[in-house]
Amino acid sequence: MKFTNEQMERYSRNIILNEVGVKGQIKLLESKVLIVGTGGLGAPAALYLAAAGVGTIGLVDADAVDLSNLQRQIIHSTTKVGKPKVASGREAINDLNPDVNVVTYQEWVSSANITDIIKDEDYDFIIDGTDNFPAKFLINDACVLLHKPFSHAGIIKFFGQTMTYVPGQGPCYRCVFLNPPPPNTVPTCKEAGVLGVMGGIIGTVQATEAVKYLLGIGELLTGRLLVFDALEMEFRTVTLASRKNCVVCGENPTLKDLIDYEQRACEL
Template identity: 45%
Template sequence: MNTKRYIRQTILKSFGAEAQQKLKTAKVLVVGAGGLGVPVLQYLNAMGVGVLGIVENDTIDLSNLQRQVLYSEAEVGLPKLEVARQKLVAQNSETVLHTYATFLTPGNALEIIEKYDLVVDATDNFPTRYLINDACVMLQKPFVYGALHEFEGQVSVFNYKGGPTYRCLFPTMPGKGEMPDCNENGVLGVIPGIIGNLQALEAVKVLTGIGKPLAGTLLIFDGLSQQYQKINFEAVKENLKRTALETSYETISCDTDFSISADVFSSLLQQKNIQIIDVRTPLEFSDFHFEEAKNIPLQELTTRISEIDSSQPVYLVCQSGVRSTKAYHQLKDTINTTFYELEGGINNYLKYAVSH
């Protein structure tokens, strides 16, 4: 280890060479290399964490650049995982990097997570958070949580030394229509940087034993007022006894008959005059859309119902399937026609199209 490299840390009396050595021998898994994952990876890498694992299976989109500052315009369309790996190596060649070009699933979560001392949740969806939580409980690994919403963010540390888990704070997963959607609600670009850095700090505290980690405490940051609020919560003993993962962590909708798969939708596109209502924003629509699609953003849906032809079926699409589900529930009792939504949204369709 290059002692000069970390001198600004090791001269700290409450940190020193001992804590630096703990970082060097630490193994941290970061799930997600997006808005939260980028600052987490950059700072843990710079500070001398010995082994970093990265789980990521997405590509760089132009809309990512507003907050995912590791990436550049020239890299749009490239795999985040490969670009992040190259830049992290250039930043600190001493770090051992393990990359996983996959999504975390019940089939691979235990195998991947068991190799690490700590997991940083840098995802943007509830199913993966519950999966990370359950795997960490089973493997007795702490994990650092972060979440974003518009101008706010949350940070906490779960499963630390027998402390509360994610399920102790959020016992059940919200329904599909109840989930916040960053594509619809947005997030101010600097907020992920703030929350991601707080996550990196919590990871360092857990790994080195300095300070007091946010175990049993949810930190809420309000960027507009620059205020922090702390909410304490207790462990629920039953949540510490998990012995198996769920078969699936996908949300279950009571309305399963209105979703159509990417392959069925692909066949429908061969027909003429199919009525597709795209409920994304105009900016997303201009970036990519189906030829037959009409753009009616979700926020404008109730005031533009007259633009929908009730004499033929309506196929609702959005980026990931969240907004199209909301649109379905808004419209199903308003217009006397048949509604369908593209399962997994345009993201899922494009993956299907590439593989076929």
């Protein structure tokens, strides 16, 4: 492909990087990333991936923009309150970078639709920007079964965590967390609160992981959980091992069908 003068200028800071270069930028423009949840995590992730020139971005969210979202969901704005989040997200991305093809899915992920959504554009990388355990386990299981890499993340209060799963290169989310906690034992961010920047910091780490994966550069958070405490301003990584008997990615997987756990989403 040939760069237009405008693309040359738009992506100049990427192209100058030896690790990206012309080939890397073309790779990004030909890449497809699915972002599940257009909220605190998905908003910054979507914006940075769009800015970087990821050619196709899928947005999944059934929700509409609420005024209380705007404290952290920076892809949306005051004039978009009441609009579907995926429509608001698409408009913001198109404004930022018209090179990006935005595909929207105005629905919640479930065992009934997630496989079709991932296969719809045969996405290269998936970002879990959801706010609830059922969705997180569902995304993990679907990605493992479809051999797709993904970035897990969660934020609450002043804490955040993220890890990256790449098939065959370390543990999946279920290796580490086994099963969702019982419903109502863990507060949602609606009940517990979350500092707005948490999504920015952790969602941006997720976007960084996606770009690195797509370019094949650097060390991913595979086999490592990055934990961030904003009050102490401390990042640390915890090394994680795969579980041989993991029900989804282990040696003799027994989980073949996706599970819809109970507990509906709060609005991240």
